[in-house]
Amino acid sequence: MNFRGRWVLITGASSGLGLEMARLLAKEHGAHIIAVARREDRLTALKTELESAHGVQVLPLSADLTKPGDAARVFETATSGRSVDGVILNAGITYFGHALDQPPESFDAMLATNITSVVRMSQLFGAHFAKREGGGALMLVASMAGFSPLPYQAAYAATKSFVISYGRSLAYELRKAGVSITVFAPGGIATEMLSLSGLDRKFKAGDLGIMSAEACARIAVDAFVRRRELAIPGILNRFLATMFKVLPQGFLVGRSAAMYEGGLPKEPPAT
Template identity: 30%
Template sequence: MTFQSQTAIVTGAGIGIGFAIARQLARQGASVLLNDLDEEVAQLAADRIRQEGGRCLAFAGDVSDVAFIQKMVDKAVAEFGKLTIVVANAGITIFGDFFDYQPEAFQKVVDLNLRGSFFLTQLAARHMREQNEGGSILLMSSVTGHQAHPGLAAYSMTKAALEMLAKNLVLDLSPYGININAVAPGATQTERTLDDPTYVRIWSRITPMGRPATVEDISNAALFLVAPQSRHITGQSLVVDGGWTAVSPPPV
């Protein structure tokens, strides 16, 4: 696969899965606008990609803010000339007991995971429609959108909704040559999960493949779905979880 002449926005890409996706896209020739809420983290990530020879621009901000999303799309087009790939990776996880879950936490999860992804897709697709060259959009779901997980009722709801959004938008986007899919990662080793000394041990025990995913496992799937060669794949959700959803034991 090659991404020469492709231009991409990847949100929530300062670290973890988002960074791995942005890095691989840049390594394979794409020009990447890398978003993160934290300006310093975004800049450090973009610097690292540029040091490896990639073309990458940091653009920090809150992608639950529709006005910011428009600025981000405009910046990508102004900098790179067009927009052909969008990866809506930014999201937030807030655990909580259902009976005590607070409205403030619920709103944060819905605003970023759903509102942000929906309007990033809308504003990017508008520009792709005007370009008349097609494009690829990828939403970041989760295995919790498929199987119940303790303490994640609100988060799981948003992830299942994103997969339905990908399916529904086939109707709207296909006439313009734009495909849209979702990736649903399972347990994945990132900078955040490595803070938990029990994470790898527990998920290695309950994952049929014997380990949690790496960020490269997820980014490999993401690049497959946004590659120009995969444009006929649309409205699908690809689970990358080492087989966990086939058996679904809870992480206890």
């Protein structure tokens, strides 16, 4: 799909994978960017950067996708007075720790961001694309965590499993309308999420299996442009995705748990 001179909307565009995809689409594909995130100052900085460096247009759109109604507001604003041809639903949050310790407000925010907003925006933009000639392209950013149960990221893995199943089902339903759905399932990425979640206690940038945001973004954008249904970046991740299908699940869950246990917060000393 050719995005030169066309508008692409990206959620979670203020940092990490979303930021690097916005930069790449502007620089190498000449796309105009609708950048969606909560932090307005970062979106304004991104607008200045991309417009001055690449001569594209950038619409900063501050939104909190945990709030009811913000997904619909983003759609209405994005499609008002312009034609949107691509949408990348990248915003996501995680929780690292014992499932029983996750606060209710943390789970509610995760559910709203990782699932509810993804479904609502997929419906809105999917219907928008299906009604017009030429269709459009949607990308749903999932995770390797969605291919198998993941102790200590239990709720996060479950949300990403939903995204993989939902996205691939939607791809079939919209195929005849000329609308492509790409599910992108990366493994670990060196982004803000790694440190904010506490996962950096166990995983560091440069570790085996931890990909830079720039390298991951390049693979994601290539899959988006080529309108691939499922993309898993990295040889190791693709190998693991295959192993998830053939190895006993109990063995995989146990190995995953052992890998994550070393990064759990230490218990406070007894007093």
